Amino acid sequence: MDQSDTSQHGFRVGLPNRTDDLSNCFATSYTGIIAFMAVATEGSFAKAGERLGIGRSAVCRNVQKLETQLSTRLFLRTTRTTHLTLEGERFFENCNQGVTRIVEAMNDMLELREGPPSGLVRISSTVGFGRKVVEPLLERFIEAYPEISVELLLNDCPTDFVSDQIDVAFRDGRIEDSSIIAKQLIPMQMALCAAPSYVQAHSLPNSLEELCQHECINFRSFNGRVCEWEFKVDGRVRKYLPTARRTFNDADLVLNAVLQGRGIAQMAGYQVCEHIARNELVMGLRRYAPDDRGHYICYLSRQHLPSRIRVFVDFMTDEIRALNLLCLPDFYTDHPQSDIHA
Incomplete structure (x- = not known):
């Protein structure tokens, strides 16, 4: 068996590990190269030590180790x-090219964080909120930051920031993932609504017990489950799963069916606030509206945030909070707009 043979267990034997060679070489020569470059640039071991913040003797030792490793004399030294x-x-010429590339790479990274915002921002959002709120604001954002491009992905599934390469995500409801930063934009109001034509024909329920007497319209979520309606009764959440003849997996279809007078549904405030203001929808059971949800803008870390992501988060936070998306104006007036993080 020669050096390139393979053992009976499928492992190659007798070959040097090039990765280990590179690691060992880099580990032993790194400090020597830094010392060498400093001496070559400053013209003396003493000045190189001052520049590196170490003693002259340490610089000498590091350079000597490098010369031993290379089996080459790099400096001609006299007392003066x-x-x-x-x-x-x-050696200096070749190393200087590498140092230049490293400095350029570091400056490029600093520019991403501190320089003019540029590059691609990949955004994920729930379908309904993305269509209604996020997408209409993107054109204004691009106009404000012409060097930034955006990609918006609509998906009601939980965001996998790493595998999906997502920079910023808009999430609804309750955030339970402690590994991300979740900044509440606005409270998420859930409103039970019906069209005036439905109210005229069937009225609105006066209590939760009367819900079963009404034509309810359901929403099926990304995981295949029909979403329960939630209410807050005596300070506690009470859930209700209506019996429905109409169920959709798209929030806009639910809204359209309600607007057409087909029945009642519990929907997010951002969907219905304009229709309520125009008297196209009527709210019911207001006193039981839940108050522990929110619309959030999420990202992985507050530290080392590239400028393109930082300006996007700030822009969307200001713009969305300025929108009139609350169907109950006095709702959540004392609720803090806080960040949730690990």
Whole structure:
């Protein structure tokens, strides 16, 4: 069996591990290269030590270790002067190219955070909120930041920031993921609504017990389950699963059916606030409206946030809070608009 043979267990044997060689080489030469570059640039070991914040003797040791590793003399040293050898000049030229690339890479990263906002922002949003609220604001954002491009993905499934490469996500309801930053934009009001034509024909329920007497319209969520209606009774959440002849997995279809007078449904305030203001919908059971949900803008970390993401979060926060999306104006007046994080 030669060095390239494979063992009976499927492992290759007798070959050097190039990754380990690279790691070992880099670990032993890194400090030496830094010391070498400083000496070559400053022209003396003492000045190189001052620049690096270490003693002259430490600089000498690091350079000597590098010369031993390379089996090459890099400097000609006298008591008064220090000069590069021909080999040292060649080594400096090659290393300087790498250092330049590293400095450029670091400046590029700093520019992402501190420079003019640019690049792509990948956004995820629940379908209804994305259509109604997020998408109409994107054109104004692009006009304000012409160097930024956006990609909006509508999906009611939970966001996987890493595998989906999402920068910012808009989520509704209650945020239970402690690994993300979740900044509440506005409270999420849930309103039981019907069209005036339905109210005229069937009236509205006066209590939760009367819900079973009405034509209810349900929403089926991304996980296949029909969403329960929630109410707050005597300070506690009470859930109700209506019997319905109409069920949709799209919030806009639920809204359209209600507007057509087909029945009643519990919907998010951002969907219905304009229709209530225009008297196209009527609210019922207001006193039982739940008050523990929110609309959130989410991202992975508050630290080291690229400027393109930071300005997007700030822009959307200000713009969405300025919209009139609350169907109950006095609802949540004392609720803090806080951040939730790990």
